[in-house]
Amino acid sequence: MKKFTLLELLIVLAIIGVLITILLPSLRDAKKQAESAVCQSNLKQMYTATTNYVDHNSGWLPNYQMYPIGTSPNPCWEKPLWPYLYKSAYTNSNSRPKSVFDCPSIDPDNNSIRYGYNPYLDDKDQNTYEHLAEFSQPAEGVIIADAKSVKLHKGSIYFWRHRNKANSLFLDGHIDAKVYGSVPITGNHNEAFWRGNE
Numbered sequence: 093m094k095k096f097t098l099l100e101l102l103i104v105l106a107i108i109g110v111l112i113t114i115l116l117p118s119l120r121d122a123k124k125q126a127e128s129a130v131c132q133s134n135l136k137q138m139y140t141a142t143t144n145y146v147d148h149n150s151g152w153l154p155n156y157q158m159y160p161i162g163t164s165p166n167p168c169w170e171k172p173l174w175p176y177l178y179k180s181a182y183t184n185s186n187s188r189p190k191s192v193f194d195c196p197s198i199d200p201d202n203n204s205i206r207y208g209y210n211p212y213l214d215d216k217d218q219n220t221y222e223h224l225a226e227f228s229q230p231a232e233g234v235i236i237a238d239a240k241s242v243k244l245h246k247g248s249i250y251f252w253r254h255r256n257k258a259n260s261l262f263l264d265g266h267i268d269a270k271v272y273g274s275v276p277i278t279g280n281h282n283e284a285f286w287r288g289n290e
Contacts, residue, residue, distance in 0.1 A: 127196040128254040128269065131238065134192050135261040138207075138236055141176035143224070151223035156209040156243060169209040169242060195238060197253045208239025208249055212286040213263075230263035233288025237261065237270070247275035263288050
């Protein structure tokens with residue numbers, strides 16, 4: 093049986109090295125796509141929890157800051173959704189549940205904000221949140237998105253963590269990966285994007 097020469101082994105190793113170099117970017121892309129898919133699944137679960145909350149609260153959306161200043165965590169738009177996502181043990185605790193509110197693109201040991209809630213989905217005259225069914229343009233109004241703050245009050249708060257895109261949940265339940273530059277950065281918050289209405 094013929095043995096491999098050192099030169100042949102080096103050639104094989106070189107070929108393997110080239111293949112790894114070619115495949116690694118594809119593997120990284122696949123990983124990032126998988127993370128974005130999990131993130132979108134998180135948002136879908138949040139929407140289901142939100143609609144359950146709405147059903148149990150006479151059609152009202154949860155306010156982005158449900159608890160007064162000084163409570164922990166503060167503000168906490170997530171907390172009203174906990175009973176619809178987790179066991180009842182979480183409902184009387186300020187400890188933050190994991191998984192659904194944790195985007196997989198962020199290190200789990202990093203305590204930075206994962207998602208933000210749009211504070212402009214309120215009745216401008218009464219300063220209260222509207223009924224989910226009352227928005228005239230629900231497909232245009234963002235409710236929760238990848239963000240650097242719990243308060244999603246301007247485009248600069250968006251976190252473009254998925255290859256320069258940010259997953260965004262809208263009032264009608266659909267999810268769109270918004271491209272950097274496609275979200276109003278500052279200015280008129282009367283737009284349908286922020287209000288869900290004309």
